[in-house]
Amino acid sequence: MKKIALFLAIGLLASAFSSCVVLSPKKYKALLARQDSLSTGWGESQVSGEELRKTISGLQKDTADLNGRLNELQGKYDQIDGKYTKLRSNSSTEISKLSADLKKREQRLQEVEEVLRKRDEASNKLKEKLQQALLGFSQNGLTVEMKNGKVYVSLTDKLLFPSGSIVIDEKGKQALTELAKVLKQQSEIIIAVEGHTDSQKINNLGxxxxxxxxxxxxxxxxxxxLTDTEKVPGIRLTATGKGEFQPLEANTSAEGRSRNRRIEIVLSPKLDELYDLIKK
Structure with a gap:
């Protein structure tokens, strides 16, 4: 480029000499100014070229950095995509497993409901049989009712015992004999005998x-x-005392205290089948 500028200057001078043998001072100065301008332009072009090269180098570096960053992001994307694919696969497996577990639970629930239905049906039939067998004692304070799938036979103390006694009287024995007839026919029934009293303190009862x-x-x-006289298998019975702590009514009246003094015979169907279902 420098040689080109020199040749251009020489060319201009040659042109000037070819047109005129002698240059005027004015034209000579103009030629010199033209030469200076060309030299300045060449210098500036040199500076601009250097800046362009620096700019190009910077852009090339930025491009390389961006390519590296792009490759890094592509690697992370591939990793995330792989995890997502694996997660979808695992999710499908988990959903299938949960669905199978849910079906199994629904089946067990249906089985439990069926067992409970059979229990309630058996308890109702037992209640009806006891009501028929003990109908003659209802006026003497005997009641039969069903609560929570169990049959409760409640006998007031005046039906079973003389006042303050633990010896069963004849009327009480008759009621228990009729009760035993039904119980011996129901071998799957568990029998709990509960004693209850009022809140009056005991005096002079030895x-x-x-x-x-x-x-x-x-x-x-x-x-x-029930076991010694009526031969109900002892393995089916338990005896407990609740004292005054499960009253039916307040102990503030003679009638309320009379209701609270009672024997409750709680009859429960065996639930072995239900327990086996729960263990699964």
């Missing part, structure tokens, strides 16, 4: 110290009669 004693001893008297 070996009976308090209401706990009275409730327990009366329940064991009933169990002994």
């Amino acid at each position: 070996q009976i110290k308090d209401n706990w004693d009275l409730s327990v001893l009366r329940s064991t008297s009933v169990v002994r009669y």
